[in-house]
Amino acid sequence: MASADELTFHEFEEATNLLADTPDAATTSRSDQLTPQGHVAVAVGSGGSYGAEDEVEEESDKAALLQEQQQQQQPGFWTFSYYQSFFDVDTSQVLDRIKGSLLPRPGHNFVRHHLRNRPDLYGPFWICATLAFVLAVTGNLTLVLAQRRDPSIHYSPQFHKVTVAGISIYCYAWLVPLALWGFLRWRKGVQERMGPYTFLETVCIYGYSLFVFIPMVLWLIPVPWLQWLFGALALGLSAAGLVFTLWPVVREDTRLVATVLLSVVVLLHALLAMGCKLYFFQSLPPENVAPPPQITSLPSNIALSPTLPQSLAPS
């Protein structure tokens, strides 16, 4: 009987690894078939001897288990090579991940399919840096174009927009994944199902999903309905990417928690997009300038200060 229990436990491991590796594996029927077996296997296997687990680990050569062992041998976080392991990507891999975030598909889980459990920090960091500078540059360009059309607006270069853009983008791209990761881990403690993503994978998801906002230089075109169209398109793409990636993790949770979590994620993303559009791309005359503090991470005093000096004399 002990050997049969060991075999059952082993198959459960293999099955979940196969489920994780294949992209179209989000079929609920298969996981439902496995679940009662899995429950029984876990209950019996954990009660059995630890020799069974060791044997399983030695025999299994799946990537997930190997990686766990590798992670146990990773150097401490105070050494340089620890951080080097997060930059272990090639140009083609980064481009592939960017493409995967631009075109989200319902069956493709970004983490499993594109990251393949090897998150990197290069993408999120430099995409955030590029986005911050692009926002600042186009914010100034908006003012220049507005001055061309309406010479009464006094254009003075706004360098503080660089600081504001940088702080808000980096806070969003790092604090929101931290909160999400913490929340998912807390729920994992309640549910004990398929493991949530690691912190770096969450950061990667958010970082790469911000890439779609970089071509929003197109917001410079002063046609309002076109601007709203581009904004909706960008928001739709990146929010869809986030939802499709988070869905397999929250699916096993209660329906209420899942819907609330996903709607909060989409709402925060929409707030970021709206805030960026209103703060950096406004071309209203100076009297009406007072963008509401919609981003929670933006300091409210910066958001409320008028961005255009109210001088009437042309320079």
Next chain:
Amino acid sequence: MAEAEESPGDPGTASPRPLFAGLSDISISQDIPVEGEITIPMRSRIREFDSSTLNESVRNTIMRDLKAVGKKFMHVLYPRKSNTLLRDWDLWGPLILCVTLAFTTYILQIFRMLQRDSADSEKDGGPQFAEVFVIVWFGAVTITLNSKLLGGNISFFQSLCVLGYCILPLTVAMLICRLVLLADPGPVNFMVRLFVVIVMFAWSIVASTAFLADSQPPNRRALAVYPVFLFYFVISWMILTFTPQ
């Protein structure tokens, strides 16, 4: 001063190397990631006599350093595949260029404030001295860290040296823009400045990639070069938009 002889007690670079070692020999030590190979050709034998540089006159010391900096400026202006910038790195050149850039911004800001002399006490939105300084140095440090983390075999200060020296074309562009602005402003004026800045930006990128590209494996070269592009783009944007209209 960075042209000192290599420290004798350095465990990472204690092995003897031929004098004109190729770029691939300049590798980081795993123990001390910020060390670099700092040798000067044809001088390492003479430097065994420590008193030779202590007893020379101050003029000699300064002229030697100035000549080294000037030689590196020439290497940047005519970028060839040479190892001079990497072998004898120093940070004087980047410091001079960064201070020039930041100080010119400061002077321009003072001029703007004097010109306006109205009750408009709105803070002028151009970059402050500190902002330019911080962007240049922290940008260079970030790019260097990025290149090291990606697995490049260039040392920390060598990379800082290359990035700092390649700001030279953009500093020249800023001075040219300032001179061009002495003429009457207009769209032609702006076109000329735009053209000058674009040309100098391309020159900076070509110069720095000529030195930095070899230090990365070929499948990561684009990943290491893109932040350099972003860095010089931001500096060019600052130069173009923050000179007064």
